[in-house]
Amino acid sequence: MPDHPRIGVLISGRGSNLEALIRATRDGRLAATIAVVISNVADAPGLEHARRAGIETMVVCHRGWPSRDAFDRELAAQLAARSVRLVCLAGFMRLVGPALLDAFPNAILNVHPSLLPAFPGVDAQRQALEYGVKVAGVTVHLVTPELDGGPIVLQRTVPVREDDSAEALAARILEEEHRAYPEAVSLVLAGGWRLDGRRFLRGQA
Ligand code: GAR
Numbered sequence: 633m634p635d636h637p638r639i640g641v642l643i644s645g646r647g648s649n650l651e652a653l654i655r656a657t658r659d660g661r662l663a664a665t666i667a668v669v670i671s672n673v674a675d676a677p678g679l680e681h682a683r684r685a686g687i688e689t690m691v692v693c694h695r696g697w698p699s700r701d702a703f704d705r706e707l708a709a710q711l712a713a714r715s716v717r718l719v720c721l722a723g724f725m726r727l728v729g730p731a732l733l734d735a736f737p738n739a740i741l742n743v744h745p746s747l748l749p750a751f752p753g754v755d756a757q758r759q760a761l762e763y764g765v766k767v768a769g770v771t772v773h774l775v776t777p778e779l780d781g782g783p784i785v786l787q788r789t790v791p792v793r794e795d796d797s798a799e800a801l802a803a804r805i806l807e808e809e810h811r812a813y814p815e816a817v818s819l820v821l822a823g824g825w826r827l828d829g830r831r832f833l834r835g836q837a
């Protein structure tokens with residue numbers, strides 16, 4: 633796949649969204665090459681999905697740097713060294729700082745398990761259930777300095793059932809994440825979009 637755009641995936645844990653991206657590159661839904669998977673957690677189970685798929689993996693621990701900025705600069709340098717065009721956060725549980733944002737302007741995506749701007753941050757599915765919403769969902773957005781706050785590329789809804797536990801709702805949302813994330817990555821890589829303020833638009837100006 634020499635002509636496919638190269639993407640980098642950042643993870644911290646399980647890596648099921650990474651797995652969904654790998655699957656999509658294989659079955660033709662996503663015309664991209666995953667150039668590298670970087671985890672900030674050394675024993676993140678998700679690294680194994682990448683290794684099994686023959687994708688280069690790297691651990692860049694967030695601890696031990698002289699500053700937050702130094703960690704972000706290292707991530708940016710590793711991604712740039714592999715000619716990555718788009719960075720996909722897939723359960724990467726660190727705030728992205730200016731050094732990484734500036735290296736990849738409007739080229740970092742995140743998947744979040746709620747209909748943003750509702751329920752940013754951790755444990756979004758439990759927050760939604762406890763709030764009592766009837767519809768939950770998935771958001772894929774461009775990453776900005778604000779936590780879970782960037783322009784929205786794509787959203788999908790998921791019903792909340794009366795007998796839901798936070799775990800059951802999270803599982804139903806996760807299935808939708810696995811469909812939505814590859815689709816959003818593909819859309820962003822295809823180009824032909826623009827930002828009008830916070831709005832991600834695909835039509836002509
Ligand atoms: C996913 O549900 C993802 O949306 C969420 O972490 C989980 C990672 O699962 N991300 C966030 O909450 C980011 N704010 P995975 O490691 O199996 O992809």
